[in-house]
Amino acid sequence: MIELKNINVEFKLKDNLVQAVKKVNLTINKGEVFGIVGLSGAGKSTLVRVINLLQKPSSGQVLINGKDITSLNRTELRKTRLKIGMIFQHFNLISGKTIYENIEFVLKANNYPKEKRRDRIHELLSLVNLIDKEAVHPSNLSGGQKQRVGIARAIANEPEILLCDEATSALDLENTEEILNILKDIKDKTGITIVFITHEMEVAKKFFNRVAVMSKGEIVEVNDVYSIFSDPKHEITKSLINKNSNLDLPKEIISSIKKGEIIKINYKGDDSLKPVISDVAKKFNVDISIIHGKIDYIDGKPIGTLITNIIGEKEEISKAKTYIKDNVIKTERIINEYMEVI
Amino acid sequence: MDSTIEILKSELGQAVLDSGKMIGTAMIISLIIGGTLGLILYLTSNKLFFKNKVINSIAGFFVNIIRSLPFVILLVLLIPFTNIVVGSSIGPEAATVPITIASIAFFARLSEGAFSEVDNGVIEAAISSGASLPLILSDVLIVEAFPSLIRAVTVNLVSLIGFSAMAGIVGGGGIGDLAIRYGYYRYETGVMIVTVLILVILVQSIQFIGDALATKFSRR
Numbered sequence: 001m002i003e004l005k006n007i008n009v010e011f012k013l014k015d016n017l018v019q020a021v022k023k024v025n026l027t028i029n030k031g032e033v034f035g036i037v038g039l040s041g042a043g044k045s046t047l048v049r050v051i052n053l054l055q056k057p058s059s060g061q062v063l064i065n066g067k068d069i070t071s072l073n074r075t076e077l078r079k080t081r082l083k084i085g086m087i088f089q090h091f092n093l094i095s096g097k098t099i100y101e102n103i104e105f106v107l108k109a110n111n112y113p114k115e116k117r118r119d120r121i122h123e124l125l126s127l128v129n130l131i132d133k134e135a136v137h138p139s140n141l142s143g144g145q146k147q148r149v150g151i152a153r154a155i156a157n158e159p160e161i162l163l164c165d166e167a168t169s170a171l172d173l174e175n176t177e178e179i180l181n182i183l184k185d186i187k188d189k190t191g192i193t194i195v196f197i198t199h200e201m202e203v204a205k206k207f208f209n210r211v212a213v214m215s216k217g218e219i220v221e222v223n224d225v226y227s228i229f230s231d232p233k234h235e236i237t238k239s240l241i242n243k244n245s246n247l248d249l250p251k252e253i254i255s256s257i258k259k260g261e262i263i264k265i266n267y268k269g270d271d272s273l274k275p276v277i278s279d280v281a282k283k284f285n286v287d288i289s290i291i292h293g294k295i296d297y298i299d300g301k302p303i304g305t306l307i308t309n310i311i312g313e314k315e316e317i318s319k320a321k322t323y324i325k326d327n328v329i330k331t332e333r334i335i336n337e338y339m340e341v342i
Numbered sequence: 343m344d345s346t347i348e349i350l351k352s353e354l355g356q357a358v359l360d361s362g363k364m365i366g367t368a369m370i371i372s373l374i375i376g377g378t379l380g381l382i383l384y385l386t387s388n389k390l391f392f393k394n395k396v397i398n399s400i401a402g403f404f405v406n407i408i409r410s411l412p413f414v415i416l417l418v419l420l421i422p423f424t425n426i427v428v429g430s431s432i433g434p435e436a437a438t439v440p441i442t443i444a445s446i447a448f449f450a451r452l453s454e455g456a457f458s459e460v461d462n463g464v465i466e467a468a469i470s471s472g473a474s475l476p477l478i479l480s481d482v483l484i485v486e487a488f489p490s491l492i493r494a495v496t497v498n499l500v501s502l503i504g505f506s507a508m509a510g511i512v513g514g515g516g517i518g519d520l521a522i523r524y525g526y527y528r529y530e531t532g533v534m535i536v537t538v539l540i541l542v543i544l545v546q547s548i549q550f551i552g553d554a555l556a557t558k559f560s561r562r
Binding site for chain 1: 466470473
């Protein structure tokens with residue numbers, strides 16, 4: 001378990017005192033995938049570096065399994081870091097060493113018995129699917145492959161915690177997917193606690209259990225990932241999610257619809273199983289066509305948005321709208337570009 | 343022409359030997375002390391290690407003093423010190439002292455530069471893995487700085503050849519001294535040409551070998 005208590009981090013930039021992290025209190029449970037999201041400059045990277053004291057906090061405590069590591073001496077801190085792996089956005093492999101030697105380095109750091117190193121390295125390389133690359137230097141690998149080496153290196157000493165600092169942000173979609181799958185696999189096998197920093201909400205959706213949202217050095221919202229996406233509270237959270245789930249209807253479509261009303265329907269959880277649309281069509285004298293839509297599954301639970309065109313008599317449309325409103329979480333009327341209600 | 347060959351026959355061997363001694367001794371000592379000084383300058387300037395403005399400024403100040411003096415002046419200025427160290431202020435041994443001091447300061451700056459080129463991210467990764475400082479220095483810092491260090495050694499060696507040419511001022515001997523004494527003062531153009539050729543070939547080969555090694559070890 002990781003507990004951050006009243007963490008403040010201040011930097012001196014020329015004559016200005018910059019507060020990168022302000023009064024952060026956070027508890028991360030054993031075995032969970034905890035995400036920290038926020039725009040760049042929000043202080044996420046600084047905060048994750050506080051967990052292994054790569055960044056010393058100006059004040060506050062960092063408790064790992066109940067023990068405050070800010071008061072440890074050099075040697076004790078080193079021992080603690082052996083149990084906290086870390087992977088980086090730019091991989092940070094030793095360019096002058098082969099993949100084999102890169103992993104061997106962290107085993108050396110742990111005084112891992114020499115005769116057992118080869119087996120352990122091979123075990124790690126096969127876990128990340130790079131067994132044929134052991135004699136290669138990092139410059140000959142692709143970004144995804146480099147990050148897989150980064151993962152193998154980070155978990156070589158069987159840490160209890162894995163810190164991921166924008167670990168997929170330099171990768172394309174396909175490689176991101178692969179890295180996340182490897183991390184999930186490792187988590188399932190070892191029960192490791194993962195703290196993952198990212199600005200990519202797509203990663204949050206696929207991978208996190210709980211999320212903290214950071215803005216200007218402060219944590220503004222903490223919740224499980226489904227609640228963050230389905231019921232964001234803070235403005236920053238809302239804007240991060242909207243950027244991710246923008247359902248833009250082309251202007252041409254809006255202006256070509258001459259009849260009825262365009263209604264955006266948001267629904268989630270149990271609501272999504274109700275046949276609201278067909279109910280409406282049966283109960284009221286209206287026709288409904290779906291013109292845009294998206295359903296996300298987060299943590300196995302759906303969050304959906306549909307944009308519909310409801311056509312019929314004004315009164316019937318209004319009744320239909322009331323019925324929909326009562327049965328889903330949110331409806332919203334979209335107006336065409338001439339700002340006239342159709 | 344005859345006299346040229348005569349002079350070369352009787353003087354060149356000793357000159358090469360003297361140059362070799364001066365350059366060799368200065369090289370070894372400057373790599374060890376200069377390299378250590380460079381490492382100290384780097385470690386005290388990087389916040390991932392032991393950022394310490396006081397130590398860094400003091401070390402930097404001494405290096406800068408030596409670096410700011412033209413070598414000829416340093417040579418003369420150090421005569422009393424040389425006397426204490428080798429018991430004499432003339433001869434190749436005496437010349438070696440200022441050459442060494444100058445190249446220590448030079449190599450300290452060169453190696454500091456080579457170390458600071460190392461990506462801080464790689465150092466951070468090593469620190470976060472729980473590695474000890476000696477392991478980080480030997481397995482990360484020096485490995486990552488190695489190509490640049492080879493280039494630094496090359497530049498240091500070439501500048502040492504330049505320094506050693508001025509050793510004649512304190513009777514240090516060597517190839518450069520030969521060129522000045524015979525080629526310049528006695529108008530023996532032949533000697534001048536031969537020594538210049540030797541120096542050009544020497545510097546070219548050192549640079550060539552240094553570049554080749556640096557490329558070989560560069561894996562970026």
